[in-house]
Amino acid sequence: MTQAADAHLTPARRQYLDLKAQYPPDTLLLYRMGDFYETFDDDARRMAEALHITLTSREFGRGVRVPMAGIPHHALNGYLGRLLGQGFKVAICEQLSEPGRGIVDRGVVRVITPGTVSQPELLRPVENSYLAAVCQIKETLALAHVDVTTGEFAAIQHSGTDAVAALEAELARIGPAECLLPASMSGLPYRGTLTVLDDQCFEPERAAELLKRRLRVTSLEAFGCIDAPAIVAAAGAVVAYLERTAPELLNLLSGFQTYTASHYLALDPQTRRDLDLLRGARSGSVRGGLLAVLDQTATAMGSRLLRRFLGQPLLDVAAIEARLDAVSALVADAPRRRRLRTAIERLADAERLTGRICQGTATARDLHALTIVLRRVPTLLQELDALPALQALASELDPLPEAVDLIERAITDADGRLIRHGFHAELDALLNSVQSAQRTLLDLERQERERTGIRSLKVGYTRVFGYYIEITRPNLHLVPSEYRHKQTLANATRFTTPELRAFEEIILHAEEGAAELEEQIFAGILRELAGRSGRLLRTAAAIALLDVYLSLAEVAVRRGYVRPQLDGSLSIEINAGRHPVVENVLPAGDFIANDCALDGNGCQIALITGPNMAGKSTYLRQIALCTILAQIGSFVPASAARIGVVDRIFTRIGAQDDISAGHSTFLIEMIETATILRHATRRSLVLLDEVGRGTGTQDGLAIAQAVVEFLHHHVGARTLFATHFHELIQLSESLPRLRAFNVAAVEEAGRLIFLHRVQPGGSDRSYGVQVARLAGIPPIVAARAEELLRNADRQRPADSYISNSEPLQAPGFAAELAALDVLRMSPLEAQARLFELQQQAERLQSPIGHQPSARPEAPDSLPEPFVYQTAETEPAFLRPLERAKLVAER
Numbered sequence: 001m002t003q004a005a006d007a008h009l010t011p012a013r014r015q016y017l018d019l020k021a022q023y024p025p026d027t028l029l030l031y032r033m034g035d036f037y038e039t040f041d042d043d044a045r046r047m048a049e050a051l052h053i054t055l056t057s058r059e060f061g062r063g064v065r066v067p068m069a070g071i072p073h074h075a076l077n078g079y080l081g082r083l084l085g086q087g088f089k090v091a092i093c094e095q096l097s098e099p100g101r102g103i104v105d106r107g108v109v110r111v112i113t114p115g116t117v118s119q120p121e122l123l124r125p126v127e128n129s130y131l132a133a134v135c136q137i138k139e140t141l142a143l144a145h146v147d148v149t150t151g152e153f154a155a156i157q158h159s160g161t162d163a164v165a166a167l168e169a170e171l172a173r174i175g176p177a178e179c180l181l182p183a184s185m186s187g188l189p190y191r192g193t194l195t196v197l198d199d200q201c202f203e204p205e206r207a208a209e210l211l212k213r214r215l216r217v218t219s220l221e222a223f224g225c226i227d228a229p230a231i232v233a234a235a236g237a238v239v240a241y242l243e244r245t246a247p248e249l250l251n252l253l254s255g256f257q258t259y260t261a262s263h264y265l266a267l268d269p270q271t272r273r274d275l276d277l278l279r280g281a282r283s284g285s286v287r288g289g290l291l292a293v294l295d296q297t298a299t300a301m302g303s304r305l306l307r308r309f310l311g312q313p314l315l316d317v318a319a320i321e322a323r324l325d326a327v328s329a330l331v332a333d334a335p336r337r338r339r340l341r342t343a344i345e346r347l348a349d350a351e352r353l354t355g356r357i358c359q360g361t362a363t364a365r366d367l368h369a370l371t372i373v374l375r376r377v378p379t380l381l382q383e384l385d386a387l388p389a390l391q392a393l394a395s396e397l398d399p400l401p402e403a404v405d406l407i408e409r410a411i412t413d414a415d416g417r418l419i420r421h422g423f424h425a426e427l428d429a430l431l432n433s434v435q436s437a438q439r440t441l442l443d444l445e446r447q448e449r450e451r452t453g454i455r456s457l458k459v460g461y462t463r464v465f466g467y468y469i470e471i472t473r474p475n476l477h478l479v480p481s482e483y484r485h486k487q488t489l490a491n492a493t494r495f496t497t498p499e500l501r502a503f504e505e506i507i508l509h510a511e512e513g514a515a516e517l518e519e520q521i522f523a524g525i526l527r528e529l530a531g532r533s534g535r536l537l538r539t540a541a542a543i544a545l546l547d548v549y550l551s552l553a554e555v556a557v558r559r560g561y562v563r564p565q566l567d568g569s570l571s572i573e574i575n576a577g578r579h580p581v582v583e584n585v586l587p588a589g590d591f592i593a594n595d596c597a598l599d600g601n602g603c604q605i606a607l608i609t610g611p612n613m614a615g616k617s618t619y620l621r622q623i624a625l626c627t628i629l630a631q632i633g634s635f636v637p638a639s640a641a642r643i644g645v646v647d648r649i650f651t652r653i654g655a656q657d658d659i660s661a662g663h664s665t666f667l668i669e670m671i672e673t674a675t676i677l678r679h680a681t682r683r684s685l686v687l688l689d690e691v692g693r694g695t696g697t698q699d700g701l702a703i704a705q706a707v708v709e710f711l712h713h714h715v716g717a718r719t720l721f722a723t724h725f726h727e728l729i730q731l732s733e734s735l736p737r738l739r740a741f742n743v744a745a746v747e748e749a750g751r752l753i754f755l756h757r758v759q760p761g762g763s764d765r766s767y768g769v770q771v772a773r774l775a776g777i778p779p780i781v782a783a784r785a786e787e788l789l790r791n792a793d794r795q796r797p798a799d800s801y802i803s804n805s806e807p808l809q810a811p812g813f814a815a816e817l818a819a820l821d822v823l824r825m826s827p828l829e830a831q832a833r834l835f836e837l838q839q840q841a842e843r844l845q846s847p848i849g850h851q852p853s854a855r856p857e858a859p860d861s862l863p864e865p866f867v868y869q870t871a872e873t874e875p876a877f878l879r880p881l882e883r884a885k886l887v888a889e890r
């Protein structure tokens with residue numbers, strides 16, 4: 001703004017514009033004016049809309065009227081929470097001098113962004129709050145994240161063709177409140193608050209120096225990122241941003257960790273949603289999610305850790321077994337479990353408390369809460385002593401007696417004072433002088449009563465008016481002449497004297513000094529405790545882990561879960577499995593348990609048919625959920641389970657329109673299916689529900705069949721494929737590792753009854769009309785539909801199998817052959833392709849139902865040779881574990 005243009009502005013307006021210009025335009029500047037925080041111009045418009053408050057305007061100088069919206073100062077925290085929740089960044093500008101003549105001095109005292117909030121009242125206790133940074137160096141994408149309340153600081157990098165998808169999945173898992181991004185990078189797959197920083201902040205060498213300085217190390221080698229400039233750059237940007245916006249949070253950073261995705265079961269964002277891990281995708285409520293069923297934790301830190309467990313199921317059998325051992329030990333000992341639970345119940349959030357200690361914002365009450373936590377540690381250790389499976393956890397628990405002693409010796413629990421008498425001699429001396437001055441005041445009161453003869457004369461104190469002598473109205477004629485008037489009340493008048501003023505001076509001065517000294521001593525104690533933050537955090541983490549184990553054990557006992565067996569096989573064998581969330585909402589005993597016997601070498605693909613509402617999706621999901629539960633180290637809702645560790649779960653469930661992204665349902669369905677086909681491995685678990693539904697029947701059927709075949713021949717992943725295309729059942733005759741199942745329903749007296757029982761074989765009917773009837777379609781419409789169906793049945797040729805459907809006919813076959821780049825194929829690939837084409841040709845000659853008798857050999861291009869088992873040698877649906885027993889008995 002030019003001098004001339006701003007000449008007619010009021011000083012307040014000019015001050016506002018100057019301050020506003022110091023922060024990025026997207027930061028709301030809350031400008032304190034008296035009892036309100038005001039916003040102006042565009043900020044006002046944005047805030048009024050976000051908070052549903054009135055947008056007004058205000059005149060700032062002649063002819064300058066600007067939009068304005070304000071919030072009362074006492075309600076700041078509530079509004080701040082809402083603003084941050086909506087992704088706003090906020091700069092809070094306070095009045096720094098007392099209002100008087102001229103303009104009040106103002107300055108920004110803090111900037112709060114969604115990722116740098118650390119005030120407990122603005123945070124959700126059971127969720128971590130992460131600030132993240134993403135950057136790209138050549139082909140490598142890195143993501144660093146820090147929880148500014150606990151100091152957890154880590155980073156991961158991805159490269160190769162799938163780097164973007166992997167980054168997206170990791171961002172979805174972490175769910176940062178705010179993500180930093182270099183200005184030169186765009187198109188981040190993340191919808192939360194983005195903060196764009198100068199590319200300089202991401203410069204690897206600068207970042208490395210900054211990290212070393214902040215983490216107080218001379219080399220980054222121990223953090224595993226010496227050859228990972230992208231990781232260093234992302235982590236450095238996080239630190240640079242904290243330095244600028246919230247330097248007090250930097251003290252929290254004590255370590256840093258580089259991790260890789262290869263240790264965890266991969267779940268992409270869609271799969272997390274489809275499986276309702278944290279909340280029910282359809283209802284959006286927490287109650288509809290798996291977490292709500294599992295979460296019987298007693299502390300906020302335990303609840304946060306359980307959430308992280310669910311986000312990162314493990315792959316390492318030994319690590320999973322170690323968790324299961326701990327849960328088992330607690331399941332087996334109910335009295336001890338209850339005692340441990342009681343011991344940790346209502347313990348404070350020691351993790352975030354330590355965070356506040358490091359930031360210097362902890363209160364006396366926080367420190368007392370911390371001593372309660374630490375004093376509980378010996379009890380925990382004593383209880384854990386009898387449980388060998390929990391010894392690793394116990395060894396992390398540290399009672400920190402010297403910290404407890406320091407806090408208890410130093411901090412009072414009385415209101416008003418911070419530091420206990422006897423802790424600090426200088427403070428005691430100051431406080432003594434205050435007390436003796438106060439005693440002298442009592443003497444003064446007595447003296448004055450005697451001198452004036454007013455028996456009701458009182459010496460008192462108010463914060464605003466200071467010390468006074470109060471004389472009731474009837475005695476006013478007795479007031480000595482040297483009394484100076486101070487304040488008139490209804491029934492009394494207050495005075496002061498030179499002597500009283502002198503005392504006041506001494507007392508206030510000493511009190512001020514004492515308060516200041518107290519603050520200093522308190523800050524010193526916080527620093528001393530911060531020096532032990534590593535031990536405090538390890539102890540807090542161990543309590544959180546114990547809380548999670550106790551919760552998992554409690555749920556296992558209450559809901560009748562069993563310990564799963566885990567191994568490196570390709571099996572998923574579940575006896576009498578249940579859906580943990582659905583069984584929870586149904587009346588006890590109403591959920592029908594079902595078995596599952598998937599095996600990459602035997603029943604690799606289960607093709608499941610059955611009418612709508614029969615329970616197909618529920619069945620698919622329950623198997624994935626059992627797998628996830630097993631791999632986080634939880635017991636599972638079943639009577640027995642053996643899980644060959646799954647590396648990744650893919651889902652393609654239901655037709656969810658993503659109209660906002662401008663994609664048709666069918667396109668989305670195909671994009672998701674393509675991702676699965678490209679990325680699934682033999683170790684993966686694939687759930688496909690109604691693939692091909694979004695397009696015409698012929699297309700849909702052809703696509704569904706082609707997808708099944710591809711999974712069978714090329715991927716080898718354990719697959720559950722729910723479909724309403726009954727025609728696909730025939731595939732069980734040509735694909736040796738595919739079995740057909742159906743979810744039973746029976747018609748009784750014209751009513752459809754769902755048995756929810758998964759049984760071998762395909763279902764012959766879809767009962768669509770019956771389901772429509774159940775849904776309340778007018779009877780006349782249903783009757784007409786039935787009539788049409790009967791007519792259609794009469795017209796259908798006897799042998800209308802899929803092989804007659806169009807997309808599989810010769811032209812597609814020739815085109816495929818023509819497209820082969822024969823010269824570049826390896827002999828193995830060529831052999832595999834030839835085998836496939838031969839199969840297709842065979843199918844073109846005879847319908848699927850009448851397959852050639854010879855079973856195909858395994859194509860050599862598969863990663864490991866498949867063991868082919870025919871349907872004849874494999875009794876289709878005997879409970880797997882019972883079968884094992886049978887074999888053993890024989």
Ligand code: ADP
Pocket residue numbers: 582586590591592593594610611612613614615616617618619756757
């Ligand atoms: P589909 O995918 O076949 O259309 P869903 O899996 O959505 O069917 O199940 C429909 C409803 O049936 C569910 O909401 C649930 O209430 C009930 N249900 C599903 N499976 C079971 C079961 N095993 N036992 C009892 N009720 C079930």
